[in-house]
Amino acid sequence: MYLFVINPRSGGGAGQRSWLRIERLLKERAAEYEALHTESASSAGSDVMQALSGREHWSACVVIGGDGTIHSVLEALRTRGVPLGIVPAGSGNDTARAFGIPLEPKAALDAALGGIRVPVDLLAGNGYTLTAVASGFDAQVAENVNASRYKRVCNALHAGRLAYLIGILHTLITFKPCRASIVCDGQEHTFEDVWLASVCNLPSYGGGLLIAPQARPDDGRLDVCVVYGCSRMQLLRLFPTVLKGSHVSLPFVTMLRGTSAAVSFERERPAIGDGESLGRGALAVRCEPGALTVLAPRAWAAADPAPQAQVGAGREGGA
Numbered sequence: 001m002y003l004f005v006i007n008p009r010s011g012g013g014a015g016q017r018s019w020l021r022i023e024r025l026l027k028e029r030a031a032e033y034e035a036l037h038t039e040s041a042s043s044a045g046s047d048v049m050q051a052l053s054g055r056e057h058w059s060a061c062v063v064i065g066g067d068g069t070i071h072s073v074l075e076a077l078r079t080r081g082v083p084l085g086i087v088p089a090g091s092g093n094d095t096a097r098a099f100g101i102p103l104e105p106k107a108a109l110d111a112a113l114g115g116i117r118v119p120v121d122l123l124a125g126n127g128y129t130l131t132a133v134a135s136g137f138d139a140q141v142a143e144n145v146n147a148s149r150y151k152r153v154c155n156a157l158h159a160g161r162l163a164y165l166i167g168i169l170h171t172l173i174t175f176k177p178c179r180a181s182i183v184c185d186g187q188e189h190t191f192e193d194v195w196l197a198s199v200c201n202l203p204s205y206g207g208g209l210l211i212a213p214q215a216r217p218d219d220g221r222l223d224v225c226v227v228y229g230c231s232r233m234q235l236l237r238l239f240p241t242v243l244k245g246s247h248v249s250l251p252f253v254t255m256l257r258g259t260s261a262a263v264s265f266e267r268e269r270p271a272i273g274d275g276e277s278l279g280r281g282a283l284a285v286r287c288e289p290g291a292l293t294v295l296a297p298r299a300w301a302a303a304d305p306a307p308q309a310q311v312g313a314g315r316e317g318g319a
């Protein structure tokens with residue numbers, strides 16, 4: 001029996017459109033399933049927990065939505081030991097990208113129903129996160145965009161990405177970097193003028209920004225990317241390099257790797273996990289190895305592991 005969790009709003013309505021397609025396919029295949037349309041991030045966890053309590057054995061819980069929707073069910077799936085399948089229907093879909101899950105609904109359904117089971121790590125701290133816990137500039141962009149009027153206008157014009165572009169420029173003008181301390185596996189690193197500190201389990205977020213290109217979901221470790229001590233113009237020029245992951249060799253970028261990371265900014269900064277708000281306090285994140293099972297296409301396991309990129313590269317702001 002499969003539980004399908006559908007966020008109709010994800011990807012500006014793509015969740016509902018994908019579900020209509022998937023429902024037809026499930027009926028054609030005479031698959032056994034239950035469908036749960038979730039209303040909000042805050043109630044989804046308990047709704048899924050309740051649905052899962054209805055029977056002892058589930059083959060998988062298949063999420064039709066984006067990274068935020070997946071985030072909302074992680075704790076329930078971890079607690080019940082139910083594998084996660086994904087039919088990507090968000091705007092970013094970085095979780096699906098990391099596991100090579102196709103964007104096309106039928107191919108994604110094939111991976112969910114007939115894929116391999118991959119034990120993957122979760123980031124624990126302020127709940128559970130699968131992609132990355134990001135604090136500082138990028139979390140501020142998300143906060144500014146979500147609170148803005150231009151997001152509503154852009155969404156009405158079907159130009160969601162434009163809202164983020166405006167958000168980046170708006171945040172670039174108003175955001176003030178400050179000192180931050182990052183304790184990774186017990187070792188403290190202090191950086192001046194920190195723009196962002198991202199604790200990553202998967203290589204990308206924000207729709208393919210390769211913030212930690214060397215991150216692997218199944219290596220029992222987390223990767224921290226710190227951007228600090230650069231000008232606004234340098235930060236702006238960093239964005240195209242993040243698309244390829246080549247920012248890791250820039251002198252104002254440091255990568256750390258370990259099993260735990262605590263991030264505290266001198267001034268209060270927002271944080272997001274899988275793109276969802278985690279509030280504004282200090283962050284303590286640890287890697288919980290193999291805490292979740294993800295259903296991935298067979299080809300994913302056969303692919304070469306990500307090359308070991310440089311870690312600990314770059315200049316530190318005086319520990």
Ligand SMILES: Nc1ncnc2c1ncn2[C@@H]1O[C@H](COP(=O)(O)OP(=O)(O)OP(=O)(O)O)[C@@H](O)[C@H]1O
Binds near residue numbers: 006008039092
């Ligand atoms: N299970 C859920 N049910 C309903 N709404 C949810 C659920 N989980 C999160 N949400 C809300 O729906 C919004 C959109 O969902 P989601 O993040 O999955 O899609 P997206 O933002 O389009 O894609 P992505 O996160 O991949 O960029 C979230 O930001 C959150 O506010």
